[in-house]
Amino acid sequence: MVVGCGNCAAKAKSGGEPETEAMAERLRAKGVMVTGWMVPPNGGSLCKLSAVRKLLNEEYQAQSQAADSFLVLACGQGVHTVIDATGARMVHPGCDTIFGGETVTDDFITEYCSLCGECVLENTGGLCPITLCAKSLLNGPCGGARDGKCEVYPERDCGWRLIFDRLRELGQEESMLEFQPPKNWLRSSGPRNLSMQGARADFSFANITVSAWSSLDEPNDDEPEGDTA
Amino acid sequence: MKLSTRFAEAGFLVTGEVGPAKGADASEALAGAALMAPVVDAVNVTDNQSAVMRLGSMAVSHLIKEEGIEPVFQVTCRDRNRIALQSDLLSAATLGVENVLCITGDHMVLGDHGEAKKVFDLDSVQLLAAAKGLSEGRDLAGHEIDSPPEFCLGAVVNPGSDDLEMQLLKMRKKIDVGAEFFQTQAVFDPAAFARFMEKAEAFGVPILVGLVPLKSARMATYMDQNIAGVSVPQRLVDRLAETKREDRKKVSIEIAADLARQMKTMCQGVHLMPLGWDDVVAPIVELAELGSTPP
Numbered sequence: 033m034v035v036g037c038g039n040c041a042a043k044a045k046s047g048g049e050p051e052t053e054a055m056a057e058r059l060r061a062k063g064v065m066v067t068g069w070m071v072p073p074n075g076g077s078l079c080k081l082s083a084v085r086k087l088l089n090e091e092y093q094a095q096s097q098a099a100d101s102f103l104v105l106a107c108g109q110g111v112h113t114v115i116d117a118t119g120a121r122m123v124h125p126g127c128d129t130i131f132g133g134e135t136v137t138d139d140f141i142t143e144y145c146s147l148c149g150e151c152v153l154e155n156t157g158g159l160c161p162i163t164l165c166a167k168s169l170l171n172g173p174c175g176g177a178r179d180g181k182c183e184v185y186p187e188r189d190c191g192w193r194l195i196f197d198r199l200r201e202l203g204q205e206e207s208m209l210e211f212q213p214p215k216n217w218l219r220s221s222g223p224r225n226l227s228m229q230g231a232r233a234d235f236s237f238a239n240i241t242v243s244a245w246s247s248l249d250e251p252n253d254d255e256p257e258g259d260t261a
Numbered sequence: 262m263k264l265s266t267r268f269a270e271a272g273f274l275v276t277g278e279v280g281p282a283k284g285a286d287a288s289e290a291l292a293g294a295a296l297m298a299p300v301v302d303a304v305n306v307t308d309n310q311s312a313v314m315r316l317g318s319m320a321v322s323h324l325i326k327e328e329g330i331e332p333v334f335q336v337t338c339r340d341r342n343r344i345a346l347q348s349d350l351l352s353a354a355t356l357g358v359e360n361v362l363c364i365t366g367d368h369m370v371l372g373d374h375g376e377a378k379k380v381f382d383l384d385s386v387q388l389l390a391a392a393k394g395l396s397e398g399r400d401l402a403g404h405e406i407d408s409p410p411e412f413c414l415g416a417v418v419n420p421g422s423d424d425l426e427m428q429l430l431k432m433r434k435k436i437d438v439g440a441e442f443f444q445t446q447a448v449f450d451p452a453a454f455a456r457f458m459e460k461a462e463a464f465g466v467p468i469l470v471g472l473v474p475l476k477s478a479r480m481a482t483y484m485d486q487n488i489a490g491v492s493v494p495q496r497l498v499d500r501l502a503e504t505k506r507e508d509r510k511k512v513s514i515e516i517a518a519d520l521a522r523q524m525k526t527m528c529q530g531v532h533l534m535p536l537g538w539d540d541v542v543a544p545i546v547e548l549a550e551l552g553s554t555p556p
Contacts, residue, residue, distance in 0.1 A: 166368055167339075167379065171386035172431035174365045175419035175446065178489040184368040196427045208430050211438060214343060214387050214401060 033092075033099035034059070034126075035114055036071035037078035037106035043135070046127050047071070047078075047105030055105060055126065068095025078110035085117040149219030149237060155207045157198035162215075164191025170212040262331055263359045263413035265441045267302050268467045274530035275551050276333060276444070276469060277542050278305040279325075281316035287324050290316070293539035294325045294332075300546040303331040303360060305444075305532070312339065312372025319349060323356035333415060334358040337366025342382040343391065343401050350392055354410030362415040362444065363388040386434050389414055393439030416440035418468075420448055420457035421490035429460055436466050444532040447473040447484070449493045451523040458527045469530035474517040474541050477509060478502035514541050518548035525551060 034056045041047025049071045056069040070092045076083055088096040101122035104111045107129040114123050133141040146163045152170060153160060162168045166184035173192035176183030180193045199205050218238050225236040232243040267274055277297035279290040294304045304325060308318040322332035334353050336346065350361065365385045369377045383391060391401050398409040416435040422428040432443065443461075448454045448470050461468060475481045475493070478501040485493040497516055504512045521531050531551055533542050546552055 166370075167365060167381045167384070169365065169381065169384040171384050171434055173422075173424070173427055174385075175417070175422055175428060175431075176367075176489040177423060179423055183489045184370050192427065193424060196424065205426075205430070208427070209434060211386065211390070211434060214383050214391075217382065 033067045033095050033101075034069040034103045034105065035078065035088075035110075036069070036104075037110050038072040038075045039077040041078070041106040041110070041127060042071070042075070043138075043141070047110075052105055055103065059103070067098040068092060070095070078104070078106040079113050081113050081116055084113050088114070088117050147220070148215070148217075149224070149235075150216050152212065152215075155210055155212065156195045157202055157204065159191070159195045159198055161191055161195060164189075164194060166191070170215065172208060263411070264303060264331075264333070264415065264467075265413040268442065268529060271302070272529065273525070273551070274302040274467070274469065275300060275546055276303045276305060276530065276532045277301040277539075278307065278532070278534045279321070279539065280307045280310045280537070281318065281321045283313070283315045285316065287316060287321050290321045291324055291328060293535075293537075294330050295328060296539045297533075297535075297542040298328075298330045300543045300552060301533070302530075303333050305333040305335055305362060305534075308335040308337045308364075308366065309340065309372070310367070312367040312369045312374070314372070314374055319353050319356065319358070322353065322358050326357040331360065332358060333360040333362050335362045335364060336388065337364050338381050338383050338385060338388055339366035339369060340377075340380055342380055346383060346388060347391055347395060347400055350395055350412070351406075351410060354412070359411065360413045360415060361392055362417070363392060363440075364417050385416060386431070386438055389416060389435055389440055390438040413441050414439050415442045415444060417445065418443050418461070419446040419490040420454050420461075420470075421446060421450065421492060423490065425457065425460070432461065433464065436464055440466065442467040442469065442529075444469045445471040447471045447488070447491050447534065448524065449475075449491065449497060449520065451520065451527075453492075454524055455527055462528075467529035469532040470521075470524045470528050471532045471534060472517050472520055472545075473534045473536060474513045474538055474545065475501055476513060476536070476538060510538070510541060513538070514544045514548060517541070517545045521545060521549035521551060525549065 034052050036047035036052030052069045052071050056066045059066050070087060072078055072083060072087060078084060101124060102114050103124045103126045104114050105126040111123050111125050131143045132147060133143040135141050143163055145160055148162050161170055166182050167174055173190060177190035177193055180190055182188045182190050199208060221238060227234040234241050234243050279293040281290045297304055306318040306321045309315055318335050322334040325332045363385050369375055369379060392412055392414050394401060396409055396412050398405055400406055418428055418432045443466060454470060478498050481493045481498045481501055484491050501512060525531060533545060535541050
């Protein structure tokens with residue numbers, strides 16, 4: 033059975049209805065028995081477990097039950113949602129999962145955040161050096177930029193040039209002088225969880241859980257802002 | 262000996278540079294270092310230069326030291342995380358290394374293993390801070406260490422950068438965390454270097470101007486067009502183009518010596534990067550009278 037995603041993969045033209053149906057036809061043409069295909073309707077995301085469970089176990093039960101395995105045209109989250117929705121059946125990834133980005137226009141998505149788990153944007157004018165600098169440098173540029181372009185990818189702007197231009201615009205050049213200590217990369221080490229069961233969201237990485245600070249909390253001067261362990 | 266001690270003694274220093282071979286044989290690098298040794302205060306050993314996998318800088322730095330030549334151990338952030346970097350700094354210290362040049366490192370896309378995972382766990386500023394911390398007896402996690410190493414820490418700066426303000430801010434940051442001397446990217450434009458020094462000398466940290474002997478008109482053009490912050494004046498390209506192949510080394514020496522002569526009074530030393538032409542270092546130093554004229 034071929035499974036697509038009505039949200040990101042559909043927008044990326046790799047797992048929407050036309051692509052998923054076409055993939056089913058291509059497989060059939062190659063002699064593979066395809067029991068059916070499914071894309072969550074109305075722009076639905078494949079990473080929503082309850083919806084996908086309902087689709088595969090009720091609406092598409094016959095096709096799903098008859099399948100030996102599932103070819104998933106979605107990101108890796110979608111692939112795993114199919115595992116969970118089908119009682120741990122066999123899956124095949126049909127897409128390379130690339131990045132989470134800002135949908136600048138309907139047909140263009142670009143990456144401004146690497147989802148690293150420890151935000152540094154306060155001192156960089158809101159532009160992320162982890163993402164925008166080819167070397168993810170935290171304390172300024174490498175010196176290899178040429179005419180404001182990155183030495184590694186000459187068609188791209190130097191991330192630090194963008195940051196510094198913005199700091200200049202904001203009159204905050206001096207914030208570049210602040211030493212940025214080495215990052216806590218543990219916060220970007222998977223698998224990570226976010227639990228929203230309590231009043232605050234709990235973010236877990238490695239064997240550490242931190243509760244997110246919430247602006248809904250009563251002000252408490254003793255408590256530092258940001259995460260509290 | 263630490264370069265900081267040498268700066269205090271001599272005021273003006275000359276350093277050279279060797280790049281280890283792609284293979285398990287250090288003899289060429291050692292021969293190159295030996296050739297420069299009589300006229301330089303120290304020899305840099307590059308760390309997988311241009312992101313091309315080679316024999317390591319720690320081993321060659323150690324072997325050079327054994328020969329009685331002072332190495333500057335170059336360490337890049339590209340290939341090792343903070344555990345490996347700090348461990349290598351300790352290892353280098355036990356092998357006699359006293360001078361460490363802390364640099365970001367060229368991106369792997371520019372080298373011969375373009376698909377390698379990028380590390381850059383630390384950047385050059387954080388690496389300097391880590392090395393400084395070790396020499397003060399603590400590691401990056403704040404743990405005390407036994408027998409702290411003693412280092413003189415160096416850093417790099419690009420005077421020809423298209424955004425000098427940003428370079429100078431980062432330079433200041435490097436000094437704040439422990440950089441004791443600077444080597445620059447190759448300079449071919451003394452006027453631009455003078456403009457840089459006008460701002461940078463206020464930091465009061467020794468600066469060695471970087472010089473690369475031009476081997477041919479083609480190399481000069483390549484550097485001008487492809488190396489960031491490096492511009493090679495057309496008259497130098499033309500002069501090399503007009504030079505017969507057998508005279509190129511002589512002209513290369515003359516050009517480098519001329520640049521050194523023009524810039525030596527502006528700074529505290531010259532860093533020569535001969536890129537394999539190890540035999541040109543001594544003639545350049547002699548012709549530019551670098552040994553005898555501290556400013």
